[in-house]
Amino acid sequence: xxxxxVVEDNEMVANAVAFKLQREGYEVIIALDGxxxxxxxxxxxxxxxxxxxxxxxxxxxxxxxxxxxxxxSIPIIVLSVANQEKMIMNAFQLGxxxxxxxxxxxxxxxxxxxxxxx
Amino acid sequence: MHDYKILLIEDTKSDILEFKTLAQKHNxxxxxxSNCFEAFNFLKSNLEDYWLVLVSSTTIPLNxxxxxxxxxNINDLQFSFVVTYIEPVTVEEYxxxxxxxxxxxxxxxxxxxxxxxxxxxxxNFNSFVKSNQxxxxxxxxxxxxxxxxxxxxxKSLASFKYFVGERVQxxxxxxxxxxxxxxxxxxxTAHQIKPSFQMLNNEIGADLAQELxxxxxxxxxxxxxxxxxxxxxQYDLILNQLNKEYPNL
Numbered sequence: 001x002x003x004x005x006v007v008e009d010n011e012m013v014a015n016a017v018a019f020k021l022q023r024e025g026y027e028v029i030i031a032l033d034g035x036x037x038x039x040x041x042x043x044x045x046x047x048x049x050x051x052x053x054x055x056x057x058x059x060x061x062x063x064x065x066x067x068x069x070x071x072x073s074i075p076i077i078v079l080s081v082a083n084q085e086k087m088i089m090n091a092f093q094l095g096x097x098x099x100x101x102x103x104x105x106x107x108x109x110x111x112x113x114x115x116x117x118x
Numbered sequence: 119m120h121d122y123k124i125l126l127i128e129d130t131k132s133d134i135l136e137f138k139t140l141a142q143k144h145n146x147x148x149x150x151x152s153n154c155f156e157a158f159n160f161l162k163s164n165l166e167d168y169w170l171v172l173v174s175s176t177t178i179p180l181n182x183x184x185x186x187x188x189x190x191n192i193n194d195l196q197f198s199f200v201v202t203y204i205e206p207v208t209v210e211e212y213x214x215x216x217x218x219x220x221x222x223x224x225x226x227x228x229x230x231x232x233x234x235x236x237x238x239x240x241x242n243f244n245s246f247v248k249s250n251q252x253x254x255x256x257x258x259x260x261x262x263x264x265x266x267x268x269x270x271x272x273k274s275l276a277s278f279k280y281f282v283g284e285r286v287q288x289x290x291x292x293x294x295x296x297x298x299x300x301x302x303x304x305x306x307t308a309h310q311i312k313p314s315f316q317m318l319n320n321e322i323g324a325d326l327a328q329e330l331x332x333x334x335x336x337x338x339x340x341x342x343x344x345x346x347x348x349x350x351x352q353y354d355l356i357l358n359q360l361n362k363e364y365p366n367l
Contacts, residue, residue, distance in 0.1 A: 012277040012314045016263050019270050054309050081312060083328075102313045106263045 002047035002117055003027045007037040007063060008079065009055050013102060017050060017079070020106050021113065034058025038066065046074055048117055050100075053080040053087045061087060064094045075116050079104060121167045122243045124148045127157050127185065128174045128202070135325050136223040137172075139348070140230065142253040142322060142355075154180050158188060161195055168196045170237060172219070175203035186216065198237050202226075254359045255318035274317065276367045279360055282314045286353045293346040296339050304342060305334035308349070315352070323352040 004026050008014035011032065018028040029044060031037035033056040037049075049067060053060035064076055076096040078088060088099055097116045100109060124141070128134050129152040141148045151157035154177060161169060171189060173182045180188065182201045189197060200217040217233045219226045237243070257271060264270040285307050292300035292307075308330040315323030330345040360367060 010310050010313055011281050012274055012317060015270075015273065015277060016260075016317065019267075020263055023265070054306065056306070081309065103259060103316045106265075 001025050001027055003029070003044060004048045004050060004113070005029050005031060005037060005040055005044070005046045007031045007034065007049065007051035007055065007060070009033055009052060013052075013079075013104075016106075017104065017109065020109055024110055024113075026113070032056075034060070034063045034066075037063055041067070041071060046071075048113065049074055049076045050079050050113075051076060052102075053078060053084050053091065059087075061090050061094070064091055064096060068094055077112060077116060122170070122238070122241070123164075123167050124170045124172065125151065125157060125161065126172045127151050127154050127177055128172070129153075129177060130174070131325075132329065133174070133202075133221060133223060135322065135329065136221075138322050138325070139352075140223055140227055143227075144231070145253060154185050154188075158192070161189065161197075162192055165192075165194045168198075168241065168243070170198050170200065170234070172200040172202055174221075175201050175205075198233075200233060255320045255356050257318075259317050259319055272364065272367065275360060275364055278314050278318060279357060279367055282311050282353060283357065285311050286350050289346045290350055293343050296342060301334055301337070301339075301342065304346065305331050308334070315356075318356065320352065320356060323349065323356070326352055 004021055006014055006017050006021075006028055008017065008030070009032050014030045014032065018030055021028045029040050029046075031040050035057045037051070038058075040046075051060050051063055055063065058066070060078065060080070064078075067074060067076060076091075077098045077100060078091045078096050079100045079102060080088060081102050091099070098112050100112055124146055126134070126137055126148055128137065128150070134150060134152075137148065138150075140146070149160060151160065154173075161171075173185050175182050177185065186199050189195065189199070198217070199215065200219055202219045202221055202223070204221050219229050219233070223230070260271050260274050289304055289307055292304050308327040312324050312327035315321075315327060326345055326349045330342065330349060333341040333345055
């Protein structure tokens with residue numbers, strides 16, 4: 001089953017995403033900031049990354065650039081509040097596969113994840 | 119006996135937010151419109167109720183006189199009319215049977231309560247229609263995610279209590295010393311905790327967090343302090359309710 005890295009600094013949101021994905025059978029690891037995400041990326045093989053944009057230490061855009069440079073094949077979904085248009089555009093220019101607005105619709109999250117992993 | 123309800127026509131976001139805070143406190147059920155034409159259509163299809171209609175004196179495209187005129191011509195509509203204003207109103211002479219309330223709403227609580235009580239007495243209403251559920255928070259979103267898993271809901275509520283609680287305390291401490299660094303942290307934290315309020319369906323907390331981000335962008339230190347305090351108040355309201363309903367979190 002696919003392993004998903006969830007990078008989100010709000011633990012309530014992170015736990016909700018993880019709970020929903022685990023119920024669908026995905027293995028989920030949570031990183032609360034960009035640096036933690038880098039460590040997890042070095043330690044595991046992920047099939048998908050779901051990341052927030054505004055993160056402590058290393059923002060989501062920097063993380064996406066890092067992933068594109070070092071783990072190019074891992075698809076990325078951005079999970080962010082909807083009023084970050086400029087950042088979200090940047091993320092798409094960097095090659096993210098999808099954008100999900102917070103608070104996420106639980107069923108939509110699963111559909112989007114399945115679509116990206118197909 | 120008709121039901122007696124409130125309708126607010128207001129296009130200033132901060133005023134709407136303040137009114138929501140009052141409505142939450144008094145458990146008033148309110149319909150909000152920023153566009154008067156949408157409000158007219160709504161009233162036309164809700165003629166069975168008695169409406170306390172509050173209209174901002176600065177609404178566009180119709181002003182408060184034109185709105186009152188229009189509403190008076192909706193057949194069978196029963197209503198009382200309140201004009202809300204910041205600057206002294208210059209249309210008083212044109213408006214009959216109208217109450218006036220000076221904004222900001224947060225300072226007009228007593229006036230609004232008096233108007234409500236006057237109308238209730240004059241019309242022999244029992245009281246305003248109260249909201250069906252606590253306005254503080256509800257679990258509809260978490261229930262949707264949880265699909266029946268009670269542990270997940272409790273874990274999420276505990277996360278709100280402690281995780282958001284710690285962040286709110288940080289906001290309060292940074293507010294005491296609004297350096298550039300602390301202002302930046304305030305925005306990051308407001309942005310960080312906003313979804314937690316949304317997950318509890320507490321619109322006011324989410325809106326306050328968003329407004330706080332805007333005030334940081336505008337570098338408006340007075341308003342930053344004000345919004346931090348109001349966000350803390352909102353968190354405390356939720357916390358009190360959580361402690362009552364879930365004492366073992």
